[in-house]
Amino acid sequence: MPAVSAGTRMSALIRLVCAFHLGGSAVSVSHSRNILAGPTHMQNNTKGALLALLAFGIFSTHDVLVKYLGGSYSTFQIVFFSVLLGFPIATLMLMNDRMDGNLRPRHPWWTALRTIASVTVAASAFYAFSVLPMAQVYAILFTSPLLITLLAIPVLGESVGIRRWMAVIVGLCGVLIVLNPASSSFNIGHAAALTAAFGSALASIIVRKIGHEERSVVLLLYPMMANVILMGVLLAFVYKPMPIRDFGVAALIAVMAFAATLIIIAAYKAGEAVIVAPMQYSQILWATAYGFLFFDERPSLNTAVGASVIIASGVYIVMREGRGNTSENRPVLRTRSRFDAGTYLRVGTLLRRQAAQEKAAENTEA
Numbered sequence: 001m002p003a004v005s006a007g008t009r010m011s012a013l014i015r016l017v018c019a020f021h022l023g024g025s026a027v028s029v030s031h032s033r034n035i036l037a038g039p040t041h042m043q044n045n046t047k048g049a050l051l052a053l054l055a056f057g058i059f060s061t062h063d064v065l066v067k068y069l070g071g072s073y074s075t076f077q078i079v080f081f082s083v084l085l086g087f088p089i090a091t092l093m094l095m096n097d098r099m100d101g102n103l104r105p106r107h108p109w110w111t112a113l114r115t116i117a118s119v120t121v122a123a124s125a126f127y128a129f130s131v132l133p134m135a136q137v138y139a140i141l142f143t144s145p146l147l148i149t150l151l152a153i154p155v156l157g158e159s160v161g162i163r164r165w166m167a168v169i170v171g172l173c174g175v176l177i178v179l180n181p182a183s184s185s186f187n188i189g190h191a192a193a194l195t196a197a198f199g200s201a202l203a204s205i206i207v208r209k210i211g212h213e214e215r216s217v218v219l220l221l222y223p224m225m226a227n228v229i230l231m232g233v234l235l236a237f238v239y240k241p242m243p244i245r246d247f248g249v250a251a252l253i254a255v256m257a258f259a260a261t262l263i264i265i266a267a268y269k270a271g272e273a274v275i276v277a278p279m280q281y282s283q284i285l286w287a288t289a290y291g292f293l294f295f296d297e298r299p300s301l302n303t304a305v306g307a308s309v310i311i312a313s314g315v316y317i318v319m320r321e322g323r324g325n326t327s328e329n330r331p332v333l334r335t336r337s338r339f340d341a342g343t344y345l346r347v348g349t350l351l352r353r354q355a356a357q358e359k360a361a362e363n364t365e366a
Contacts, residue, residue, distance in 0.1 A: 045272055045275045047267075048267045048276045049271060049279055051263050051264070051266050051267035051276075052276045052280070053279050053282050054263055055260040055263035055264040056260070056264075056280055056282050056283050056286070057282070057283075057286055058256050058260040058263070059256070062257055063134065064134070064290045065249050065256075066082075066126050066130070067130055069130075069249055070126065073242070074238035074239075075127040075130060076123065076234040077231075077238055077240065078126055078130075078250065079122045080228065080231035080234075081242075082253040082254050082343055083227045083228050083343050085251045086257060087224060087228065089254065089255070090220065090344075103218055105215075105218045106210075106214050107214055110206050110209065110214075111214065111218060111219075113206060114202075114210075114223070115223050115226045116226075117202045117340070118223035118340050119226050119230055120196075121195075122231075122343050123192075123231075124195040124199065125137075125200075126341075128190075128196060130189075131192075132190065132193065133297040133303070134287035134291040134297060135287045135291055135299040135303055135307065136178060136190075136300075137193050137287070138307070139178045139284065140197055141200070141338075141339050142197075142281065142310045142314055143171060143172070143175050143310055144197045144200045144339060145314040146171040146172060146310075146313060146314065147197060148205055148335060149317055149331065150201075151205040151331075152331040155206070156329045156331060158328065158329050158331060159328065161320075161326065163320060164316075164317055164320055164326075164327075167317050167320070168317070170312075170313050173309065174305075174307070174309030174313065176306075177305055178302055179306075180302045200341070203340040204331070204340055208334060254344075258344065260344075261344055264337075273333050274321075277333060277335075278315045284311070314332075317332050
């Protein structure tokens with residue numbers, strides 16, 4: 001039997017994406033109101049979890065396409081075009097902002113730090129996906145909730161109890177298992193994934209600190225604008241002409257990020273955050289399957305064991321924050337987004353923006 005080339009398999013993946021994921025996204029988003037009208041609490045949570053699983057499946061496919069392009073193009077070029085092509089979609093979503101004001105941030109220094117962190121995450125995460133096995137990248141990125149818990153102490157004044165401290169320590173031990181420092185396999189790709197995890201945690205905790213005072217449009221657009229400008233400058237040194245097919249893949253990355261974001265919003269509206277949030281860990285299952293099918297990747301024992309430890313720690317932290325008075329700020333539970341790369345709109349900020357608009361509309365009617 002003749003061998004199937006990577007290009008042929010990727011063509012099959014792209015056709016599958018168009019036929020299934022985007023079609024499924026349209027159906028899910030168009031019926032989101034019906035989904036939210038479930039008759040019971042349990043049914044709403046189930047629907048929220050299923051929507052989240054679909055959304056993170058789309059995000060995982062998004063990352064496969066990033067990895068595919070990463071085999072031929074610079075990370076800066078991939079980030080630039082994926083954000084540039086997603087900008088019109090983001091602009092359309094934000095055109096109906098009824099809040100008075102402008103794009104000048106109320107917290108310029110925090111906004112600048114968050115923007116720098118998000119741009120760093122975009123370049124680091126996209127590069128890591130390009131050079132490392134997908135399951136390994138996810139395992140490292142899943143440390144972000146652990147780092148959010150730590151950063152919440154100095155930034156938000158969060159009081160972390162002994163149980164969450166133990167979960168963080170155990171989770172960081174899981175990172176050491178994945179990286180296996182005793183071996184010689186640690187490389188710049190691993191450093192990039194770790195940088196992305198820390199940068200995402202920093203960006204998320206800053207949004208948690210200033211999100212209720214800063215305008216949502218500022219929080220949503222600044223990282224995207226910074227990515228376009230900075231990656232555009234770097235593009236002058238690394239640009240490689242893209243055939244129409246690869247340009248279409250870059251456009252598909254933008255569309256899939258938009259579709260997945262809408263579905264996650266619907267998921268959080270349908271179900272409780274403590275149920276929906278852990279669904280992000282399903283991405284490692286998609287990553288394992290996609291890595292095996294399209295890139296001949298097989299997770300090592302270290303990756304499997306370490307990822308299990310990291311995921312268990314992350315889920316435990318989410319569950320603890322969801323209980324009564326365990327956490328005052330609930331920084332992990334309220335993040336509601338996967339890694340904050342500034343290449344697509346942030347779910348938590350969009351949810352707060354919608355809530356503010358609904359409240360404003362109610363006050364106007366009253």
